[in-house]
Amino acid sequence: MSRNSKAEQLCALCKSLFDRGYSVGGAGNVSVRLEEGGFLVTPTGGSLGRLTPADLAEIDAAGQPVPGPKPSKEFAFHLALFECRPEAGAIVHLHSTYLTALSCLEDLPTDNALRPFTPYYVMRAGYMPVIPYYRPGASEIARDLAAAAKAHKVNAFLLASHGVVVLGKDVEDAVNNAEELEETARLAFILRGEKIRYLNEAEIAELRAMAR
Ligand SMILES: O=C(O)[C@@H](O)C(=O)COP(=O)(O)O
Numbered sequence: 608m609s610r611n612s613k614a615e616q617l618c619a620l621c622k623s624l625f626d627r628g629y630s631v632g633g634a635g636n637v638s639v640r641l642e643e644g645g646f647l648v649t650p651t652g653g654s655l656g657r658l659t660p661a662d663l664a665e666i667d668a669a670g671q672p673v674p675g676p677k678p679s680k681e682f683a684f685h686l687a688l689f690e691c692r693p694e695a696g697a698i699v700h701l702h703s704t705y706l707t708a709l710s711c712l713e714d715l716p717t718d719n720a721l722r723p724f725t726p727y728y729v730m731r732a733g734y735m736p737v738i739p740y741y742r743p744g745a746s747e748i749a750r751d752l753a754a755a756a757k758a759h760k761v762n763a764f765l766l767a768s769h770g771v772v773v774l775g776k777d778v779e780d781a782v783n784n785a786e787e788l789e790e791t792a793r794l795a796f797i798l799r800g801e802k803i804r805y806l807n808e809a810e811i812a813e814l815r816a817m818a819r
């Protein structure tokens with residue numbers, strides 16, 4: 608897909624996320640890998656609901672911002688993930704309500720924030736490691752995400768007390784993954800206190816094999 612088509616698709620999907628409440632105010636950032644090298648990233652401080660292609664920031668193949676709109680303060684973690692996960696074509700970071708609520712719970716298991724109880728969580732995310740809290744924009748987020756992405760071949764990471772970071776093969780895939788994860792977190796809160804039938808190891812292994 609050409610740079611312009613990717614830019615238009617990114618803006619349209621960001622607006623769709625915003626319009627349906629997955630992002631509010633200036634929260635969240637999204638990036639895509641360009642076929643010719645480099646990346647498009649949403650600008651810092653902007654609303655995902657009101658972007659045009661001209662508002663997008665560009666990062667060159669060497670990881671340097673191209674003169675123009677200022678990239679998200681989180682572009683370092685987007686780059687770090689693109690670098691260690693060459694199959695990823697897009698990254699979505701959201702403060703969506705239920706995933707962010709989950710990220711604020713104390714004593715989350717660091718290897719996986721959500722024990723699987725539906726197939727799509729396993730197929731879309733795999734599982735969801737937790738990155739410790741750092742202030743937004745801190746370089747430690749990029750460092751820890753890169754380490755986690757190398758150690759865990761999964762599509763989603765929960766930033767403690769902050770939100771979620773989701774990978775996809777392209778921006779549509781990353782957005783679909785993020786939406787389904789948010790729904791999984793919503794279900795987890797609806798089911799709190801209920802006796803949940805969690806997927807067993809054989810069921811999880813079968814789903815992981817399918818997702819490969
Ligand atoms: O939480 C934050 O401040 C950032 O992680 C974020 O979501 C929005 O920052 P920008 O992408 O720099 O607007």
Ligand SMILES: [Zn+2]
Pocket residue numbers: 634635700701702743769770
């Ligand atoms: Zn954020």
